[in-house]
Amino acid sequence: MKKLSLLVIVTYLMQVAVIAQSNPLIERVTKKLNLVNDYVATGVMKTDVAFIKASLGKVKVYFKKPNLLKVKKEGGISLLPKGGVTVTINSLLNNKQYIAIESGVQIFKGKSLQAIKLIPTDEKLDWVISTLWIDPVDALVYKTFTTTKENGTYEITMEYGQYANYGLPSKLIFGFNTKDYKLPNGITLEFGDEDPAAKRKALKQKKGTIEITYTNYVINQGVSNSMF
Amino acid sequence: MSVIKVQGLSKNFGAIKAVDQLSFEVEAGQVYGFLGQNGSGKSTTIRMLLSLIHPSEGHIEIFGQSLTANRSAILEQVGAVIERPDLYPYLTAQEHLTLFAKLRKQKITAAKIEATLAQVGLLSRANDKVQTYSLGMKQRLGIGIALLHDPQLIILDEPTNGLDPQGIADIRQLIKSLSKDQGKTVLVSSHLLSEIEQIATHILIIHQGKKMAEGPTSSLLDPNKTIVQIKTLDEADAKQKLMASTYRSNLLERTEGLYLTIPKLEIPALNAFLVASHIDLVSLEAKNSLEDYFLQLTSTF
Amino acid sequence: MWPIIQIELFKIYKRPRTYIAFGAIAALILVIQMGLKIDGEAYAAFLMKDINDTLTVDGKVLNGYLICYILLQLLLVHVPLLVALIAADMLSGEANLGTLRLLFTTPYSRTQWVLAKFVAASFYTILLLIWLAFLALFLSMWIFGTDDLFLMKSNYVVLIQEQDVFWRYLGAFVFASFSLLTVAALGFLMSSLANNSIGPIVATISAIVFFTILSTLNIPLFNIVKPYLFTTHMNNWKEFFDIQVSDSNDAITGSILNVAKIKNSIIILAIHIALFVGASVWIMKKKDILS
Known part of the structure; x- marks a missing residue:
């Protein structure tokens, strides 16, 4: 009986794989992404994590195919979600080691988006499942929700502007789970001067977001590997 | 003119009366000897004159001005060395x-x-640190600091303490010179009568905070009242023979020892009388320590 | 009063003990800097353990600004002890030496002498702080370079932009001078009560330790007096390194989270200084100089 069930599942997945390979919307998205071999983007990054007080900072984002990505704050320290690079659209789609399953249409910010679930076929990949919400009209991904093996779930929402033809967003909001932060008073030497409000806030909020608003892209001008 | 005028000065430390209703005057140009045993109240009085100790009672005038009201102006004209020559060990004399x-x-x-x-x-050692100085050198530096601004009144509290004989002689010479050659008024304290006797023009004797005697040195240290101690092999016999003689009125009432007050010039005659009376004499000694002088004072007052 | 301030400064300059504190600070800072230079990454990794679970921190975290903060955190607890070494000896040391009577028989009043001595002790304290700033801040900046200040506090992390850091250190050092002057004033007060050197130094250090314990213990009974203890306020230089955030959780560059707390602390420390010095003047004016 068990063997039979397994056979049914495998057969189903193989069918789905066939579906994935021929999913036209994903193909259109991939085709658009493939227009970009590399880019250097400038933008402003905002870090919103309950236990972090950081100001807006100018950043440069470097990308090179297939999935090299680096966010550098201009002359400063930058904070990025751990493992976040592995869940960008390029990383998800470029290796093509997934099964794509269409899972209905949803309205998001007034747009009717096709939800497609991706299930990786390579066990070595860090992510377990990802859902992409794609506008069938312009083949742009507006939202992704990815569950990873080690770093929890990531939600990325995107807005598009003048670089939409390349599938590059004008704004990207990266949502991720945060863990507790606490350093013993004996190390920080902060006795009796805790900020109770900040403490409460840190405990209540377990989500963090990093928001990058892009002001400019320099596309396909070549980026050295040393940047990554 | 009085350089120092003290009236009814008292200082109590709890129940202890360190100085008790002390009054005296020091005239310009005098070397005023302030004499008393250790703990008699000399230093407390001197510290009150220099505003280091607040009097419990009494009034101090220096240069005709109240010390309390004109402290700063008065101290501009005063130089002092108080007890030990305490200085900064890490500084040189020059510094x-x-x-x-x-x-x-x-x-x-x-x-x-x-x-x-x-x-x-101290010219040759001017650039050496004070920590390398002997006590005498420190004392001399202390005096140097006191004299540096050419003060009108110099107060020296036990200035010869710890000095070797040559040092004592030098200080003595300096004090005499300050008064005689420069017309300064010097108030000098000591517990050694012999010391004061040689330099002071006037003496004040203080005992247990109270004034015991004051006046010109020549009148206080009366040569007609020299105390003489007689030591014999048989003191009772000697006393009996003296009582029977003309020396009866010169004998001092003491529980121990045999003492007489006689003019200094009559000591040889006393010696001759003792020999003639077949008293086995061991020694005949004229006493001139402060203790002896107190003895003299208590016998005459 | 300038001549007697000059004299007091000259004596501090000539006294061998003065240089113990400068030497101790230099040794401590250099050892910590050397340790962090050699093995600082491991230390930073230890501090950032919780953060690294969630975020990747990219950049020169262990830069001169963070090193300076670590040094100040460690040293500003101990520098008061070095300040006490000099301040608590200013009057009693002279009484012990017997030189107080030399000073008090000059035309200057006792009030003038006491104030001059406090000014000199303050000058020494400020100089010590400048020395500390030079080694902890400027030397660290030179050795480790500069970058944003990534500050890990007990419950949250503050990331201050590089160009927004230096002025905060200036503010912190000015604040620290109030803290250390309070210690100097306390040492001074203890000094006015004794005629020996060791007693007031030990008493000052004991008082600081005692009140620091009261300030750090979270016991309701002590919480009543805490706001009035100088030790509660001495470490508030750290407030210069906390930053306001906007409604959208953006840190506001150039802002300080709790300016009122800093002002309040400075006022309380200044009141302590005035009280301690005032009491010292009063005691010394009344005192019979018997040494």
């Missing part, structure tokens, strides 16, 4: 004098500093 020169209104030149160093015999 000491340079620092203390800054504290005076009048400009004290480098030449004056050098002259002062020469005056107290």
Whole structure:
């Protein structure tokens, strides 16, 4: 009986794989992404994590195919979600080691988006499942929700502007789970001067977001590997 | 003119009366000997004259002005060495004098500093740290600081303490010179009568905080009242023979020892009487310590 | 009063003990800097353990600004002890030496002498702080370079932009001078009560330790007095390194989270200084100089 069930599942997945390979919307998205071999983007990054007080900072984002990505704050320290690079659209789609399953249409910010679930076929990949919400009209991904093996779930929402033809967003909001932060008073030497409000806030909020608003892209001008 | 005028001065430390209703006057140009045993109240009085100790009662006038009201102006004209010559061990003599020169209104030149160093015999060691000095050198430096600003009144509290005979002689000479050659008024305290006797023009004797005697040295240390101690092999026999003689009225009532007060010039005659009376004499000694003088005072007052 | 301030400064300059504190600070800072230079990454990794679970921190975290903060955190607890070494000896040391009577028989009043001595002790304290700033801040900046200040506090992390850091250190050092002057004033007060050197130094250090314990213990009974203890306020230089955030959780560059707390602390420390010095003047004026 068990063997039979397994056979049914495998057969189903193989069918789905066939579906994935021929999913036209994903193909259109991939085709658009493939227009970009590399880019250097400038933008402003905002870090919103309950236990972090950081100001807006100018950043440069470097990308090179297939999935090299680096966010550098201009002359400063930058904070990025751990493992976040592995869940960008390029990383998800470029290796093509997934099964794509269409899972209905949803309205998001007034747009009717096709939800497609991706299930990786390579066990070595860090992510377990990802859902992409794609506008069938312009083949742009507006939202992704990815569950990873080690770093929890990531939600990325995107807005598009003048670089939409390349599938590059004008704004990207990266949502991720945060863990507790606490350093013993004996190390920080902060006795009796805790900020109770900040403490409460840190405990209540377990989500963090990093928001990058892009002001400019320099596309396909070549980026050295040393940047990554 | 009185340089110092003290009236009804008292200082109590709890139940202890360190100084008790003390009054005296020091005239300009005098070397005023302030005599008393250790713990008699000399230093407490001197510290009150220098505003280091607040009097419990009484009034102090220096240069005709109240010390309380005109402390700063008065101390501008006073130089003092109080008890031990305590100085900064990590500074040199030159640095000491340079620092203390800054504290005076009048400009004290480098030449004056050098002259002062020469005056107290420290010119050759001027750039050595005080921690390498002997007690005598420190005492001389203390005196140098006191004299640096050319004060009108010099107060020296036990200035010869710890000095060797040559040092004592030097200080004695310096005090005499300050008064005689420069017309300064010097108040000098000591517990040694012999010391004061040689330099003071006037003496005040203090005992348990109270004034016991005051006046010119010549009248206080009366040669007609010299105390003589007689030591014999048989004291009772000697006393009996003296009682029977003309010396009866000269005998002092004492529980121990045999004492007489007689004019200094009559000591040889007393010696002859003792020999003639077949008293086995061991010694015949004229006493001149402060204790002896107190003995003399208590016998005459 | 300038001549007697000059004299007091000259004596501090000439006294061998003065240089113990400068030497101790230099040795401590250099050892910590050397340790962090050699093995600082491991230390930073230890501090950032919780953060690294969630975020990747990219950049020169262990830069001169963070090193300076670490040094100040460690040293500003101990520098008061070095300040006490000099301040608590200013009057009693002279009484012990017997030189107080030399000073008090000059035309200057006792009030003038006491104030001059406090000014000199303050000058020494400020100089010590400048030395500390030079080694902890400027030397660290030179050795480790500069970058944003990534500050890990007990419950949250503050990331201050590089160009927004230096002025905060200036503010912190000015604040620290109030803290250390309070210690100097306390040492001074203890000094006015004794005629020996060791007693007031030990008493000052004991008082600081005692009140620091009261300030750090979270016991309701002590919480009543805490706001009035100088030790509660001495470490508030750290407030210069906390930053306001906007409604959208953006840190506001150039802002300080709790300016009122800093002002309040400075006022309380200044009141302590005035009280301690005032009491010292009063005691010394009344005192019979018997040494």
